[in-house]
Amino acid sequence: AEVKAYREELDSITVKGIDCPKPIKTFAQCGLNLKMMNVLKKLDYSKPTSIQAQAIPAIMSGRDVIGIAKTGSGKTLAFLLPMFRHILDQPELEEGDGPIAVILAPTRELAMQTYKEANKFAKVLGLRVACTYGGVGISEQIADLKRGAEIVVCTPGRMIDVLAANSGKVTNLRRVTYLVLDEADRMFDKGFEPQIMKVVNNIRPDKQTVLFSATFPRHMEALARKVLDKPVEILVGGKS
Numbered sequence: 001a002e003v004k005a006y007r008e009e010l011d012s013i014t015v016k017g018i019d020c021p022k023p024i025k026t027f028a029q030c031g032l033n034l035k036m037m038n039v040l041k042k043l044d045y046s047k048p049t050s051i052q053a054q055a056i057p058a059i060m061s062g063r064d065v066i067g068i069a070k071t072g073s074g075k076t077l078a079f080l081l082p083m084f085r086h087i088l089d090q091p092e093l094e095e096g097d098g099p100i101a102v103i104l105a106p107t108r109e110l111a112m113q114t115y116k117e118a119n120k121f122a123k124v125l126g127l128r129v130a131c132t133y134g135g136v137g138i139s140e141q142i143a144d145l146k147r148g149a150e151i152v153v154c155t156p157g158r159m160i161d162v163l164a165a166n167s168g169k170v171t172n173l174r175r176v177t178y179l180v181l182d183e184a185d186r187m188f189d190k191g192f193e194p195q196i197m198k199v200v201n202n203i204r205p206d207k208q209t210v211l212f213s214a215t216f217p218r219h220m221e222a223l224a225r226k227v228l229d230k231p232v233e234i235l236v237g238g239k240s
């Protein structure tokens with residue numbers, strides 16, 4: 001009853017799927033280290049938004065998650081915070097290792113925005129974020145990836161180009177255990193499904209996958225079913 005009351009206090013949240021953890025009321029509840037808590041404080045993010053309250057514990061439980069909430073509802077942090085905790089639990093990168101987390105985004109602008117947000121945390125944690133997108137020369141991005149990064153934010157097509165470049169010696173997806181499909185409806189609208197599938201098929205099957213989107217139209221459910229394993233589905237607000 002208490003959880004139900006709290007859910008109602010948030011924007012209306014619908015959860016589908018079995019055994020989804022309770023929503024969190026504070027960031028302190030989700031096991032973030034002091035460095036990350038300090039970044040949140042500096043950014044003046046005092047408490048989780050509705051999508052964050054429900055999606056963060058669901059992702060941290062290790063489940064695949066679909067999070068649907070309108071633009072501006074704070075979806076970025078909903079996948080970034082669990083991502084950093086996931087990475088900190090992994091052995092450090094070694095020479096020649098590719099990223100541990102890959103975030104797919106529909107456009108250069110959105111990739112750069114997410115890169116900036118991720119970097120605020122990565123810097124204090126001693127982690128590296130690389131950002132790679134099409135429409136510009138590839139050589140600088142290749143040089144950056146070769147330096148090694150735990151996190152890569154990228155558009156799907158450019159990720160494929162980078163994987164193929166220099167006979168596959170730039171980076172690899174062998175260590176990826178956390179995959180984000182961000183703004184999935186927009187990637188779908190742009191016709192990126194084949195590129196997304198190509199990236200997905202290059203990542204180990206036991207990865208954790210999370211999908212975030214402002215809308216979840218019928219035709220996207222088929223993609224989600226192909227890519228996510230028994231996901232928890234979290235819908236904030238009405239279906240748009």
Ligand code: ADP
Pocket residue numbers: 044045046047048049052069070071072073074075076077
């Ligand atoms: P979405 O991806 O859902 O469109 P964003 O993740 O881009 O939304 O977040 C929208 C804005 O809300 C950003 O400016 C972000 O800094 C801010 N924001 C995110 N989480 C919080 C929070 N918990 N408290 C206050 N502001 C937040």
Ligand code: MG
Pocket residue numbers: 075076182183
């Ligand atoms: Mg977003």
